[in-house]
Amino acid sequence: MKYPEFPDKSEYTAISEILQGQSENPVKIRGWIYRTRSSGKLAFIVVRDSTGIIQCTVSKERVDEEPFENARKALIESSVILEGEPVKDERAPGGWEIRVTNFEVFHFADTFPITKDQSDEHLMNNRHLWLRSRNMVAALRIRSTVFKAFRDYWTGLEFTEIQSPSFTTSACEGGSTLFNVSYDDENEKSGQRFYAHLSQSWQLYAEATMFGLENIFTLAPSFRAEKSRTRRHLTEFWHAEVESAWMHNHQMMELEEGMILNIISAVLSRNREDLELLGRDVSVLENIKAPFDKMKYEEVLDKLNSMGFDLSWGDDFGYKEEKALTQDLKSPIYITNFPREKGFYHRPDPNDPKSLVCHDLLAPEGYGEIIGGGERVWSPEELVERIREEGLDPESYGWYLDIRKFGSVPHSGFGLGIDRTVSWLCGSDHIKHVIPFPRTMRRTTP
RNA sequence: GCCGCUGUAGCUCAGUAGGUCAGAGCAUCCGGCUGUUAACCGGACGGUCAUCGGUUCGAAUCCGAUCAGCGGCGCCA
Known part of the structure; x- marks a missing residue:
């Protein structure tokens, strides 16, 4: 031809x-x-x-x-x-x-497989063609704006963008959600040799990289083998993460608030038509106001219990709780001071050692958690203690402990779920509608 | 990991007290139409009823297993 x-x-x-x-x-x-x-x-x-x-x-x-x-x-x-x-x-x-x-x-096109009669499964099987649809195109434009606004905001604050590996042998989240990567090896009984896990977060690497650059951020995929079957979960999701030396939790929270507002105003100025095409009420985004409300975990417990829940210290907030808390809100809300069991790398609050100097940010309208972050344990002694407390072996955190031995400093960081954020901004009813090729436990094609 | 649901034509679905149950609309193809709004009119094409096994004189329909997918929970971003 x-x-x-x-x-x-x-x-x-x-x-x-x-x-x-x-x-x-x-x-x-x-x-x-x-x-x-x-x-x-x-x-x-x-x-x-x-x-x-x-x-x-x-x-x-x-x-x-x-x-x-x-x-x-x-x-x-x-x-x-x-x-x-x-x-x-x-x-x-x-x-x-x-x-x-x-x-x-x-x-001349062949008969297009997607017609006016559509089902979720058929659209997912034909995602490579569905990407031409007006809804997908609008969502992907908004997604692009969110990436750009995130980058612009932190670059504007003189943060440096860096990259961390996706292959890793350090686990910073629960081990049960790690993906294993192997390669062929005839010498192994199974015919395969374990190589690495897929990264769940850049955090441990960020803390190492931070000592040279002080203020850093990344935009990268994270991988979690959570067998989650919900409208908020992907096995491969885009993670926007920030780490900053000489930074306290409350200072980081203020910067995050500015970031969210910047993202929203960027989307409002560039994607008004896209939002409308998706049926999103633009005024909902226009009415988001800072400062965001802040509640301590303990206060949230009381509030939820007064709404009919039966929660005690140490209980996690499930989606039902998050939804009850956020469905009538107009702006995001911070929750701070989670119980110290939440993560060994967060710093316990010196004034209230049973809780951590950390925060989550929950999007309104029932969209739930989009940010998790906090101040890190920076003293090497305390870090070893915290690792032992969680029943983990400090030996397996060799280099991570090592970075604390050479001029450690207080520092804070957070991770933002980009896909969840875009889903919220779009008013989408499922996270898969805002990423071109969604990966879930049950789907890796197309 | 747990609970629930679905699988019939390319697509969306109807069809189960087991017996004219192989059906419709859309798509495609053929024909018609000079103002349509995912048009309309006429015709044609199109299915081992997910797969395998069982019960029965007889199974799309009842039972079991398998596969695929969806929704929700738990967990998280």
Whole structure:
């Protein structure tokens, strides 16, 4: 097959420009067939590009026989190049249409497997094609803004972006959620040799890297083999993490608050149309106000118990509890001072040693936890003590303990679940709707 | 890990006191239509009823196992 030629981008007009009435006449557009209807002498071809959709009318009176027949028979998702006169017409969806004078089908699509009758499973099986849908495109644009806003915010504060390994043998979360990676080895009985776990968080590496750069952040996938079957869990999720030397928990919380506000205002200024397309009430995001409420774990216990729960010190908040706490909130809320069992790397509160100097940030409307963070144990003696307390072996934390021996300093950090954040901002009912290829315990394809 | 649910045409589904139960709409193909809004009208094509086994004269329908997927919980971001 001969390699097809096509004119340069500069010769085409974006559909959004036409819809805004800013285009030349005639215009040339290129895109994909979104919908198609035809009668004997007139064909309505709705074309989409990455900027919008517009109805194009192909009339037998204006074009030759062959282009007309091609327009009639081309199926949804065929790629097309066409030329015509943009006309304001109330009968067209979007208010504008193109009266076509030249219609070329660049590639005739096979029958597109996704039709108006859709099921979740079918869309997931055809995710590689569903990514063309307007909803996916809108969500991915918002996602891109969140990544950019996160990066801009911390870069603006002179934090340095760094990368940590995905292969690791250190576990910083529960061992039960570790993924194992092996490689083929004929000398092993099983035929495979264990190589490493997949990283659950950059944290241990961040604490090492921090001593040179002081203020650092990363954007990377984390992996957790939680057999979670919920609308909030992925096995591979994007983790935005920050670590900072000479930083206290409350200072970090203030910076995080600024970060969340920056992300929201970036999304509001760049993705208003995308939010509306997704059916998100924009005013909900506009009404988010700082400072966010702060409650101690103990206060949350009391509040929940007054709402009918029966919780005592040490109990975790499940989704039911988080939802009860956040479903009527307008802004996110911090919970601090969790019980010291929550994690060995968080620093116990000197004024209240049964709790930790740490925080979670819960998104409103029942979306739940999006940030977990806190001040780290910085003294080597206390760290060994805390590791033993958790029933772990300090020996297995060799290099992590080593970094505390050379000029250790107080420091804090946090991890933000990007996908959960985007899901919240989009008002999505499932986290899988805001990542191109979601990975769960039951799905790794496409 | 636990609880619950689903699997019938390419897609979405109906069909179970076991016996005209192999069905509809959409998609696709053929024909018709000059203003359609995931159009409309006529026709055609299309299914080992997830798989394997069992009960029965007879199973899409009842039973068991397996596979695949979905929802929720626990846990977490």
